[in-house]
Amino acid sequence: MAAPKKSPQVPPVAAGSAPRDSARAARVKRGTRAQALEIIFATAVLEKEGFRHGVLGIPRRGKTYHLKEVTTEALQLGICEWVFIHDCKRAEVQYEGNVRADVADLASRPLAAEDEPIVVFHGDPANGVRADVEECSAFALKHGRAGNPTLMEVDELTHGLKSPRTWAVPNSSYGEIIREGSSQKVSSAWTTQFPQWVPSECLDFSETIAIFQLNGRSLSYIVEMLRLPPEAEAVIKNLKKGEFILYTMHGDWDQTIYGPR
Ligand SMILES: Nc1ncnc2c1ncn2[C@@H]1O[C@H](COP(=O)(O)OP(=O)(O)OP(=O)(O)O)[C@@H](O)[C@H]1O
Ligand SMILES: [Mg+2]
Numbered sequence: 001m002a003a004p005k006k007s008p009q010v011p012p013v014a015a016g017s018a019p020r021d022s023a024r025a026a027r028v029k030r031g032t033r034a035q036a037l038e039i040i041f042a043t044a045v046l047e048k049e050g051f052r053h054g055v056l057g058i059p060r061r062g063k064t065y066h067l068k069e070v071t072t073e074a075l076q077l078g079i080c081e082w083v084f085i086h087d088c089k090r091a092e093v094q095y096e097g098n099v100r101a102d103v104a105d106l107a108s109r110p111l112a113a114e115d116e117p118i119v120v121f122h123g124d125p126a127n128g129v130r131a132d133v134e135e136c137s138a139f140a141l142k143h144g145r146a147g148n149p150t151l152m153e154v155d156e157l158t159h160g161l162k163s164p165r166t167w168a169v170p171n172s173s174y175g176e177i178i179r180e181g182s183s184q185k186v187s188s189a190w191t192t193q194f195p196q197w198v199p200s201e202c203l204d205f206s207e208t209i210a211i212f213q214l215n216g217r218s219l220s221y222i223v224e225m226l227r228l229p230p231e232a233e234a235v236i237k238n239l240k241k242g243e244f245i246l247y248t249m250h251g252d253w254d255q256t257i258y259g260p261r
Helices: 019-024 033-047 063-076 103-108 133-145 173-184 200-205 216-225 230-237
Strands: 027-031 052-056 082-086 098-100 118-121 150-155 161-163 186-192 208-211 245-248 256-258
Touching: 033 063, 033 208, 033 245, 033 256, 052 063, 052 173, 052 200, 063 082, 063 150, 063 186, 082 133, 098 103, 103 118, 103 133, 133 150, 133 173, 133 186, 150 173, 173 186, 173 200, 216 230, 230 245, 245 256
Parallel strands: 027 256, 052 186, 052 208, 082 118, 082 150, 098 118, 150 186
Antiparallel strands: 208 245
């Protein structure tokens, strides 16, 4: 994993607004979203493999906004040539791309050669059709293994789970993507508001996890699970919209707040 770029654009600030937090907080640096993306894709670029990235945070903090940038950058870097997105969280479609209800709908309405290689599985809420994470992931895995570098994104991972840390089906295809996909050019990205629900392989195998604001038990849980230093806890609790820290599998916390720009 490449070291994060130096040259923070904004002077260091003390994290934490309350005096209690300030006392505990580290002097943190500021980083740009571009610098964060460089870290997120460092291993994939170096190893010429896929990438695995997670996104955590309370509602409306910028997880989806961030994942949209990850999608664009992954395509631009050539890490993937196809993107499949499970996007069923809101009534409206959140991601840009060719919207299909589910895999059956994609089969009956395949993309044309000139279409952008992005498929957004949104279900058909008006008619009670939900896209199934397992089905979409199985399709993406097969598509990737057939020689098409593919990214499978799940915006709200709990849609693929039946209870905390448990996939909706045994031998989940998304679990398989997380465990084995990277070396087979199948990348993964996921986001959730519920850290305690995240299956252990997502925490164990994701090279990077962007952590937006968290609090309460969710925050204590993730600090414990990712072995983050105590000063990171105070920082995460006080992050503003669009700001996040980056956990990296191979390194210590870089004491940097990324975003909002
Ligand atoms: N860095 C940013 N710069 C400008 N606007 C942002 C930024 N991050 C998020 N926003 C805006 O804030 C709002 C909430 O962002 P977003 O939908 O990404 O949050 P979220 O964490 O995915 O929420 P939810 O948990 O409800 O899915 C959106 O209108 C988004 O465009
Ligand atoms: Mg979102």
